[in-house]
Amino acid sequence: MSAGFASLEGVAITGLGVVTAAGCGRDTLAAALVAGVPLARPVDRSAGWHRPGGSHCAATVDPKSLQPWLSPMAARRMSPPSRFAVVALRRALEDAGLDAATLRAGQAARPTAVFAATACGPSSYTERILEQIQEEGPEAVSPSLFTESVANAPAAQIALACGALGPNVTITQREVGPLLALRRGALEIAEGRAEQVLVAVVEELTPMEHSVFDRFGCLADAPRPFDRHRRGYLAAEGAAVLLLEREDVARARGASIKAWVRAALAAFDPAASLSDYSRDPTPLAAALARGLERAGVEVATVDRIVSGASGMPTGDRLEGLVLRRVWGSATPSGTLPPILAPKGVVGEGGGGHLAAALLAAEGYPFGPTAGFATMDPELMITPHDGGSLPPARRLLVSALAVGGAAAWVVLEKGEG
Amino acid sequence: MNGEENTRLRLKRVIIDSLNLEGMEPEDIADDAPLFGDEGLGLDSVDALELMVALEKEYGVKIEGGEVDPEAFASVIAMAAFVDRLQAGGEAPA
Amino acid sequence: MNVSAVITGLGSVCAWGWGVEALWRGLETGETRIGEARRFNVEGQRTRVVAEVPKPPRAVVDAHSRHHREWCRLSRADRYGVAAAVEAWGDSPWGAGLGLPTAEEGPEIGVFFGGSTAGMAEAERFYARVTGRTAGPPKLNLLTSFQLNGPGDAVARRLGAMGPVETVSSACASGGLAIGAALEALRRGEVSVAVAGGADSLTRLTYSGFNALRAVDAAPCRPFRADREGLSLGEGAGVVVLETPEHARRRGARVLAAVVGTGASCDAHHMTAPHPEGLGAAAAIRRALADAGIAPTAVRFINAHGTGTPLNDASETAALVAVFGDRAGALPVTSTKGSVGHLLGSSGALEAVATVLCLHHGQVHATPGGGTVDPALPVAPVLGAALPLAASSDPGAARGSESGSEPGSETEWIALSTSFAFGGSNAAVVFRGPSHPAGER
Numbered sequence: 001m002s003a004g005f006a007s008l009e010g011v012a013i014t015g016l017g018v019v020t021a022a023g024c025g026r027d028t029l030a031a032a033l034v035a036g037v038p039l040a041r042p043v044d045r046s047a048g049w050h051r052p053g054g055s056h057c058a059a060t061v062d063p064k065s066l067q068p069w070l071s072p073m074a075a076r077r078m079s080p081p082s083r084f085a086v087v088a089l090r091r092a093l094e095d096a097g098l099d100a101a102t103l104r105a106g107q108a109a110r111p112t113a114v115f116a117a118t119a120c121g122p123s124s125y126t127e128r129i130l131e132q133i134q135e136e137g138p139e140a141v142s143p144s145l146f147t148e149s150v151a152n153a154p155a156a157q158i159a160l161a162c163g164a165l166g167p168n169v170t171i172t173q174r175e176v177g178p179l180l181a182l183r184r185g186a187l188e189i190a191e192g193r194a195e196q197v198l199v200a201v202v203e204e205l206t207p208m209e210h211s212v213f214d215r216f217g218c219l220a221d222a223p224r225p226f227d228r229h230r231r232g233y234l235a236a237e238g239a240a241v242l243l244l245e246r247e248d249v250a251r252a253r254g255a256s257i258k259a260w261v262r263a264a265l266a267a268f269d270p271a272a273s274l275s276d277y278s279r280d281p282t283p284l285a286a287a288l289a290r291g292l293e294r295a296g297v298e299v300a301t302v303d304r305i306v307s308g309a310s311g312m313p314t315g316d317r318l319e320g321l322v323l324r325r326v327w328g329s330a331t332p333s334g335t336l337p338p339i340l341a342p343k344g345v346v347g348e349g350g351g352g353h354l355a356a357a358l359l360a361a362e363g364y365p366f367g368p369t370a371g372f373a374t375m376d377p378e379l380m381i382t383p384h385d386g387g388s389l390p391p392a393r394r395l396l397v398s399a400l401a402v403g404g405a406a407a408w409v410v411l412e413k414g415e416g
Numbered sequence: 417m418n419g420e421e422n423t424r425l426r427l428k429r430v431i432i433d434s435l436n437l438e439g440m441e442p443e444d445i446a447d448d449a450p451l452f453g454d455e456g457l458g459l460d461s462v463d464a465l466e467l468m469v470a471l472e473k474e475y476g477v478k479i480e481g482g483e484v485d486p487e488a489f490a491s492v493i494a495m496a497a498f499v500d501r502l503q504a505g506g507e508a509p510a
Numbered sequence: 511m512n513v514s515a516v517i518t519g520l521g522s523v524c525a526w527g528w529g530v531e532a533l534w535r536g537l538e539t540g541e542t543r544i545g546e547a548r549r550f551n552v553e554g555q556r557t558r559v560v561a562e563v564p565k566p567p568r569a570v571v572d573a574h575s576r577h578h579r580e581w582c583r584l585s586r587a588d589r590y591g592v593a594a595a596v597e598a599w600g601d602s603p604w605g606a607g608l609g610l611p612t613a614e615e616g617p618e619i620g621v622f623f624g625g626s627t628a629g630m631a632e633a634e635r636f637y638a639r640v641t642g643r644t645a646g647p648p649k650l651n652l653l654t655s656f657q658l659n660g661p662g663d664a665v666a667r668r669l670g671a672m673g674p675v676e677t678v679s680s681a682c683a684s685g686g687l688a689i690g691a692a693l694e695a696l697r698r699g700e701v702s703v704a705v706a707g708g709a710d711s712l713t714r715l716t717y718s719g720f721n722a723l724r725a726v727d728a729a730p731c732r733p734f735r736a737d738r739e740g741l742s743l744g745e746g747a748g749v750v751v752l753e754t755p756e757h758a759r760r761r762g763a764r765v766l767a768a769v770v771g772t773g774a775s776c777d778a779h780h781m782t783a784p785h786p787e788g789l790g791a792a793a794a795i796r797r798a799l800a801d802a803g804i805a806p807t808a809v810r811f812i813n814a815h816g817t818g819t820p821l822n823d824a825s826e827t828a829a830l831v832a833v834f835g836d837r838a839g840a841l842p843v844t845s846t847k848g849s850v851g852h853l854l855g856s857s858g859a860l861e862a863v864a865t866v867l868c869l870h871h872g873q874v875h876a877t878p879g880g881g882t883v884d885p886a887l888p889v890a891p892v893l894g895a896a897l898p899l900a901a902s903s904d905p906g907a908a909r910g911s912e913s914g915s916e917p918g919s920e921t922e923w924i925a926l927s928t929s930f931a932f933g934g935s936n937a938a939v940v941f942r943g944p945s946h947p948a949g950e951r
Contacts, residue, residue, distance in 0.1 A: 076436035119658075142722065143469065147932060149719070152679060268672050274580050
């Protein structure tokens with residue numbers, strides 16, 4: 001018996017749609033990752049509970065970037081994250097060379113499953129409802145605000161937009177949600193329950209949320225993943241949608257295979273605090289090592305790491321120590337492969353990290369790790385400095401959550 | 417503009433604002449155009465509920481019941497008559 | 511029928527009280543606990559009835575606050591979830607002294623939770639303060655456990671789980687989907703023990719929201735009745751401990767029932783209204799039955815989603831007719847929501863507990879409330895008195911011994927539990943029980 005392992009075959013990623021502070025579509029994200037500059041934009045500090053001297057920035061989406069992809073009549077009842085999600089879906093299908101009508105028409109034979117991840121769901125609509133209840137009374141609550149305020153609204157809108165009749169599951173597991181959604185989607189195909197799956201990550205950031213994260217002491221306008229003097233992460237919003245297909249289905253329609261999902265692991269450290277990351281990396285390092293072994297992935301064959309390090313002091317520490325422990329035990333020199341930390345650019349939340357991982361698997365170049373200047377002596381990790389790297393064949397994507405959850409996915413270079 | 421026209425204009429603004437019909441002006445909604453279903457403005461059941469809340473707020477009335485009589489919201493003209501009945505204090509079964 | 515997940519523990523918190531004994535005693539009465547709100551603030555709301563969880567008994571409070579270092583930081587929903595999980599864990603190898611699993615055992619245990627509210631009730635209090643509506647400084651600790659993974663993670667930390675831990679929030683289908691995820695994890699050999707459940711607490715947001723949709727009955731809900739007018743909200747938690755049969759056998763566990771199949775689907779029809787013909791719901795039910803490897807004729811009774819809204823009950827029965835055909839009219843159906851209200855995301859988890867209790871006690875609990883069954887609904891709700899499972903007026907019901915249970919075992923029945931959500935996500939779970947390990951008792 002093993003823990004959290006799944007060794008997968010024939011699970012292809014064939015499309016990516018992404019909406020971030022950088023704009024709409026894979027090219028905007030790729031350009032931002034090469035530039036290596038945090039996608040920090042000013043936040044409306046008058047609309048939250050902001051503290052003097054606190055964070056001024058977040059990686060927020062410019063609504064204009066959605067425009068040609070979503071008509072006002074269609075958008076009118078969608079919460080912002082639903083809009084991000086539907087636009088990302090349309091871009092993903094376009095990227096995959098598949099149109100929604102074809103997908104919709106094939107549902108009887110092959111129902112499409114949707115696995116989505118969000119941490120806070122549609123927060124602006126939730127806040128507006130609380131405001132209505134408080135200022136105008138419960139009877140003034142808008143019905144369509146309520147129906148669009150639930151965490152699964154974006155996933156439901158994705159299904160409506162393409163007629164997806166398979167399971168529709170929204171995972172709410174904070175920083176680890178995106179990799180868990182990818183894991184569930186990949187397992188759905190690998191275990192024969194679906195031929196095509198949409199994996200979505202969605203997040204919305206309101207000024208109020210931003211101010212709360214700041215008050216918790218988590219934020220930094222200039223995040224510095226793995227840096228000795230890191231002080232916090234860049235809060236972000238947006239959406240990423242990936243289309244996963246069973247290999248034969250992808251090949252039959254001539255799809256370009258962007259990457260393979262080779263393994264997907266999940267674990268938990270019960271010693272973590274409700275409000276922080278674990279201090280001791282031992283349990284999670286053991287889980288990662290055991291999971292890779294069970295999946296038949298030799299640690300030494302991983303030639304790139306897409307870390308979930310965001311600049312959060314304790315989070316990056318745990319990421320770093322877990323990786324050190326695993327590589328230290330598994331390889332003679334303990335040398336880690338090149339480590340990318342895209343959250344320095346895209347921030348925490350909204351799918352930027354997952355989309356960046358796919359781009360890394362596709363061989364896109366990454367610029368220097370945002371904000372990194374001085375190595376942390378406890379971690380001895382120097383993340384990617386922007387120099388040219390040989391294409392990665394096997395990548396470990398990592399995400400750890402406050403509260404104890406952890407997930408890792410192994411991607412392999414595709415053929416596109 | 418007479419009273420009836422005023423009422424209809426006000427209703428059209430309520431429809432546009434409460435249903436987020438961005439980019440639409442009152443002149444885009446004909447008085448007798450069907451509001452619901454595919455032939456008209458294409459509003460649906462959640463829009464009907466939304467309109468009930470909006471009318472309650474706008475006119476300070478209460479609409480009882482769980483569902484709206486489709487006749488009452490069939491067009492702007494029908495809605496105006498409905499609102500008149502409500503304001504006259506009559507029973508307004510939805 | 512391959513059994514890959516047996517149920518070895520149950521836990522619940524609901525309007526009947528803390529613990530499954532209180533739940534079963536309440537279900538046996540056939541009465542409802544939906545009534546005038548006492549603790550929950552219904553000021554300004556269109557309706558006034560709810561099913562509130564009563565204060566925990568002293569013993570429960572002492573047990574948790576003394577043993578659990580983070581109890582005082584947990585939200586109300588977290589506490590419902592942890593209490594139910596600890597109760598369900600009681601029969602596990604780690605249950606009695608609440609010892610934690612070892613470093614080798616921990617990874618064999620996963621937690622799969624579902625819910626809608628998590629720390630929202632506490633966030634509402636924070637919001638009132640931060641906007642100046644109530645006096646006092648906004649306290650950040652009201653938001654510490656706000657996010658939806660709160661209850662599931664709290665359970666995982668309390669029990670010492672080190673395998674996959676995942677919370678699903680797909681509205682009212684969440685509990686059923688969580689059980690599905692647990693079953694899959696057990697089948698693939700990822701874990702030997704899967705704790706599946708959900709927890710929710712009453713919030714102003716959900717209470718107002720469902721009222722804004724005119725979906726709430728001013729009186730306690732009456733599912734399937736001709737004059738039903740809407741749902742009633744409730745709160746609480748339900749937890750089932752699932753294990754692989756091998757693991758249960760090795761430790762001589764008492765097996766209560768088995769989860770033999772799950773299915774899920776999406777309507778992709780409308781953001782709030784279910785498909786009028788129940789197509790998505792029927793698909794989920796068919797997938798669950800196929801997953802279990804059994805025919806519709808083998809189902810003995812159904813724990814329905816049964817919210818009591820005109821739309822749900824109609825589309826749900828349309829789905830039952832689509833799946834069960836002529837037999838639908840005689841198939842016993844009950845709604846636990848009539849007794850303890852609609853818990854929202856965690857309803858599927860609490861209803862799983864209720865379903866297992868029905869199998870265990872050999873009777874389908876009655877759906878509370880008077881009134882005639884809607885003649886337009888071709889179903890047979892259990893009203894008035896509980897229906898004994900052994901006596902069947904349903905000519906199509908197959909006895910357990912004909913459905914492939916082991917020779918020498920007691921009669922077993924198949925039960926179906928359904929959960930349908932906003933946005934059209936549907937979940938169905940198939941249970942078989944009661945069970946005893948072959949040769950025992």
